[in-house]
Amino acid sequence: MKLASEMCEALDPGEISVEPMRKRHVTQIMAIEQQSYPRPWTRGVFESEIAQIHPESRWYLVVRHRRRVVAYAGVWITGGSAPSSREAHITNIAVDPVWRRLGFGELLLRHLAEHVISVGCEAWTLEVRASSTGAQAMYAKFGFVPAGVRRNYYENSTDAIVMWCHDIQDPEYAIRISQLGAHP
Numbered sequence: 001m002k003l004a005s006e007m008c009e010a011l012d013p014g015e016i017s018v019e020p021m022r023k024r025h026v027t028q029i030m031a032i033e034q035q036s037y038p039r040p041w042t043r044g045v046f047e048s049e050i051a052q053i054h055p056e057s058r059w060y061l062v063v064r065h066r067r068r069v070v071a072y073a074g075v076w077i078t079g080g081s082a083p084s085s086r087e088a089h090i091t092n093i094a095v096d097p098v099w100r101r102l103g104f105g106e107l108l109l110r111h112l113a114e115h116v117i118s119v120g121c122e123a124w125t126l127e128v129r130a131s132s133t134g135a136q137a138m139y140a141k142f143g144f145v146p147a148g149v150r151r152n153y154y155e156n157s158t159d160a161i162v163m164w165c166h167d168i169q170d171p172e173y174a175i176r177i178s179q180l181g182a183h184p
């Protein structure tokens with residue numbers, strides 16, 4: 001297996017695209033999902049989410065290197081029709097294990113941040129396994145802070161940390177996001 005640093009040097013930004021998730025991506029997504037979570041989403045869950053994609057309610061993206069899906073993520077946008085009451089909830093984010101630590105998670109979060117800001121969300125939130133310290137570090141870079149614990153949230157045995165990031169309409173937040181993710 002190549003080292004992450006070797007893969008990073010080999011990456012041509014022109015071969016990487018961020019695009020809306022489509023049904024045709026699901027087979028490749030499932031291979032990543034099954035390697036990423038003890039209780040992976042099913043194909044049916046992804047297809048249902050894709051069928052409901054709408055900029056103001058559900059937004060899912062994939063990163064592709066050449067034609068291969070290497071990462072994906074999505075959010076639900078909730079709240080009233082007035083943008084000022086909207087919040088976003090990250091529902092899933094995963095990177096192919098051999099493509100981790102190359103900036104793809106951050107790339108996806110940056111795109112999602114830009115999207116949820118553009119549709120008027122005031123805040124965004126997520127749950128993360130208490131044991132997933134790497135993911136928590138990634139979210140902290142985007143301004144998420146722990147706001148509580150949901151006991152036994154995963155598989156009735158593993159705690160979730162609830163993280164929130166507020167005031168994302170502030171211009172300072174857009175600046176913070178733009179300064180992240182210099183790679184890939």
Ligand SMILES: CC(C)(COP(=O)(O)OP(=O)(O)OC[C@H]1O[C@@H](n2cnc3c(N)ncnc32)[C@H](O)[C@@H]1OP(=O)(O)O)[C@@H](O)C(=O)NCCC(=O)NCCS
Pocket residue numbers: 036037092093094095096099100101102103104105106107126127128129132133134135137138139141
């Ligand atoms: C969490 C996950 C999406 C991160 O994706 P990634 O592409 O590897 O992350 P990035 O390379 O963009 O890293 C961004 C930042 O996250 C943090 N980070 C990510 N993985 C880390 C790890 N294993 N250890 C420590 N920090 C880590 C670092 O702060 C990193 O910034 P740095 O490179 O400047 O140090 C990926 O590990 C994954 O798919 N995990 C399995 C699924 C999962 O747990 N998803 C989160 C559900 S809440």
